[in-house]
Amino acid sequence: MKNYNHKKIEKKVQKEWEKKKIYSASEKSKKPKFYGLIEFPYPSADGLHVGHPRPYIGMDVISRKRRMEGYNVLYPIGWDAFGLPTENYAIKTGKKPAVVTKKNTDTFRRQLKELGFSFDWSREINTTDPKYYKWTQWIFLQFFKKGLAYKAKSYINWCPKDKIGLANEEAVGGICDRCGSATEKREKEQWMLGITKYAERLDKDLDLVDYPERVKTQQRNWIGKSEGSEIKFKIKCNPSLTLPEGEGEYNYLILPGWESSPNDHFYQWLKKELEPAKVEIVKWSGSATEKWVDLVLENYKINRNTIIIGHSLGVAVGMKVIEKLNYKIAGLVSVAGFVEPKFKDHARPFAETFEWKFNFQNIKEKTKFIKILSDKSDYAVSLQQGKILAEELKGQFIEVIANKPHFCGKAEQAILNSILKENTYPLTPSQREGEFGYHTTDPKTWKALQDRVLEMRNNPTQAEDKLWQSLRKNLTGYHFRRQHIIDRFIVDFVCVEKKLVIEIDGDIHDYKKTEDEERTKILNQLGFGVLRFLNNEVIKNKENVLKKIILKLNSVSNTLSFGEGQGGVFVEDLGEIKVFTTRADTLFGVTYVVLAPEHELISKIKPRITNWAEVEKYIKNSKKKSEIERTDDKKEKTGVELKGIKAINPANNEEVPIWIADYVLLDYGTGAVMAVPQHDNRDKEFSEKYKLPIINKPLVDAQEITKKVDGKMVTKFKLRDWVFSRQRYWGEPIPIINCEKCGLVAVPEKDLPVKLPEVKSYQPTDSGESPLASISKWVNVKCPKCKGPAKRETDTMPNWAGSSWYYLRYADSKNNKVFADKKKLKYWLRPTPNPFRRKGNKDTDFSLSFGEGLGGVDWYNGGMEHTTLHLLYSRFWHKFLYDLKLVPTAEPYKKRTSHGMVLGEGGVKMSKSLGNVINPDDIVKIYGADTLRIYEMFMGPFEDSVAWSTESIIGSRRFVEKVWRIGEKIAKQKNSPLEEYPKGEVEKLSTPAKATPQEGNKILQKLLHKTIKKVSEDIESMRFNTAISAMMILATEMEKSQSRPLGIQKGPALTLEDYEKFLKILSPFAPHIAEEIWANLGNKKSISFSSWPKWDESLVKDQEIKIAVQINGKVRTEILIQANDSEEDVKKKALTNQTVLRYTMNKTPQKIIYVKNRVINILC
């Protein structure tokens, strides 16, 4: 008997395969096709480690099985050879990456060949081969042509110490891979691919493909589709509240013009006009103009009630003052428009500021009211101009006054009066005629109103008094005020927190009706609800009135009493905040709105923010924060309220505060969030920290409420466009030329590929540019369009590029006209019918989704680590090519499975630094490729990560040797299939061995057919470990049946035919030994193309079955039954069993449960 010599056998068999090219696939076959794919390796300098082959073996087993099932199989291999490790190696050693790659791929190729894969080596590809990347560049140009490849500012990881840009994988967690220092984000123009345009389809089409659920889930999470609503919150502010707090010393501060005296007629006149408000005329010091500003700030206490009135140069000074105070004063009044030209030189510092500031748009934004006072002088704004400005700034409360009234003609005075009238309000309707009204923000008006309030409170009408008493008595939960000032009105009653005004009217006259309507309208605009009752109503039916009030109060939600108190309510519209939410139904529970610190709205409303200094500090801080800090999960949420402004909840008109917080991300949704602490943990956490209210409100249908508040339903994705630039050497050059005249121009297709030039240094430059940028010969080219001077794009593609389409190239790897011939693509990607269904055998239809009709690579196995990037990217490229009608299917891969990692001994990761990397070469040398293959398939579930154990390999080797021994014996006894037992051995034999040869053979055959079935099925579901365990059991039984020496007693035996069947199902796992024994048994054709054995269903089914007998649920014994025994038969058998009788003595069975051919449970 020959000993098993793996070295000799494997070498011989591999040579034979290579010589006959038996695994080269052809498109000419009439057989059904099968395209099996594994992720092509990155050829590192370290060579293969034992983790690499595991997935390849798995797919090899499947491919080999398919061949034996009659398929034309494509199982290709190639190299994904662009990438950082090679580049870094080149930087270190100065060796050319191409040379290093060649060396590495040679090693990998040798190693893979020694493992006996049935790869079609004739289609081998390499992403770094210009003949390959020509087409990667070509596809890029198609993206470019469709506008899906574009340049945009984006961030790169920047190491400030090494001064180079880092790839994401080099800057994991914001730490530089090389030096360990914290990286920064640096903005750079980069190429992007518009994958977001495909987000919807990438999500939806997952329904079509057969991927593991968790792969689909991960992809879906990554794409992050969420359907929700966009809802607008109005922003409002109370102008008077946007100013700094504090007692006002001055209501008006007059800044005179250049070298003017406070005693000038105009200033005195103005002061008189403005009194009794407190007015101060600043003394013109005559000192340098720059100092004036400081002087004003030092000597005059300016606060939020101060209005600065500037004249001529005083306007510029006022501007500066206002700027220094962060725009926190009431406003600026410009008396004269411009600086007198002859003083321009003196006033230059201000003039410059002035010209910049004196932009009405700017002033509109920065200050509250603007009063333009014009004078008659030749250089200033004329009254006429003032009027035009007033028109322009309508609604901004402009007053145009002549600064020298004694110069005014009658007509001008009339205009002045009318403007003043238009912009002020009468106190009460009765006072309207003949009198000027006043602003409530104006202290003198306030005082007048206040006096009237006191008077009215002291003299209430009968109805007022009655209602007041009952409101106080019956509605104790609410705060009511009577005779309260709102804006320019004195209302009878107001419930402050509900913003409800209650008015009691006397008899209604027509003129009064109109007035009341107008008054109601204004109050409504201010956010107040108004209930009106008649005197009589209150007096006669107080209960009814009260009921109405309660009803109204209950239907209005609480407001946060904004604008209450002195000064009155004055609401100004400041635009709106758009928020995105998936929970529009929680809109009623909104307690605040949060903006991302970078939100563009903030700078727009800056002048209205009263705590700007604090806000600005927060924004600066969050910009400074490093990646590590911002993603730190232990980080407490922080934020700052934007004081002085409020958002209006469109659902109930409630005012809610507006915050900024960096837990809100600018680039997702709208960069703004409505906070519902009752329903959102983050909001809750934030609310608890900042003592914000948490309210519980009923939920409404999200769609309905969105519609109601004028929002819209939208779909948002987390997926961002793909940053496609790398500032590296070892990648595909981006085939674009940058022309000064024509902009970005595609390299003409005939000039492809744009080959990588030879460079001296592979080190990225310290400007963050690719090393290619330094090769001026290569960079400087003529523009293909205008032939003018132009520069090549020096960024290269990421190494995801080549792998995004490589499976297409395999279909036609040598083509230099197109990336792959359409017919060949159609051949390899067309839908493959389910082979099991084709046979019409329901029992063997494993409910595998064969994606009939979908097409694509039939089976693609890869690692979970590629689920989100590679898999998504290649699906995106494929769909894009599908849209260009260049590929025949909507999806690249019909079926995807994943494998687990091979860990080092003890379950830790295999790594060079830990020194626990196992090189397959060593294992192949000692145990052989077949043993390694068997072991890698047997070590654990294919999908799980399993620890390597050199100690355990021996089991697989023993199995292989056992197979060899059986084969040797079979070969020797080819013509005498049945053996006989020696005398005296019989008693020692196990039951099967005692049987007659026919019976014995049948027992073995039954086991064989069960094993065929199990192995066939297990391979399909990648349960390779249990397939092997079944074959081990079979081999042991086979050897047992053989091992009896010749003798007189007949016994079971192994036939050649049965052994060959076993060899066939083993061959995908251990192809070398199977091939060798197969040949030794006289077969001429390779076992790879023999037919996959079919199992005999009648042999798989047992006639005699052992079932468990339970008594009260506990297994007590087992009995033998016939497969077709009726329930009655089985019960009888069970109840008469000796063991059972022992338990059931003196008891009567209450109930007997029989599960056919499984178990019988007797309850007593």
Next chain:
RNA sequence: GCCCGAGUGGCGGAACUGGUAUACGCGCACGACUUAAAAUCGUGUCUCGUAAGGGAUGUGGGUUCGAUUCCCACCUCGGGCACCA
């Protein structure tokens, strides 16, 4: 935090849709063969108990005649996403 997946002997792991838990392999022990060793073969190997019997599938509960499997709560580990509104 969220989403997946998993916890079974000394170890890797089996157990189909709820039906004899621990297949197969490693290791270990003993035995056969051998002068001996290796290799190979055989027997045994969850645990307590002499036995009858009892207890074990991360923990605690539940459903069921019967639970590794289904449900609830919790713990631990692995993977993914990470303030995604």
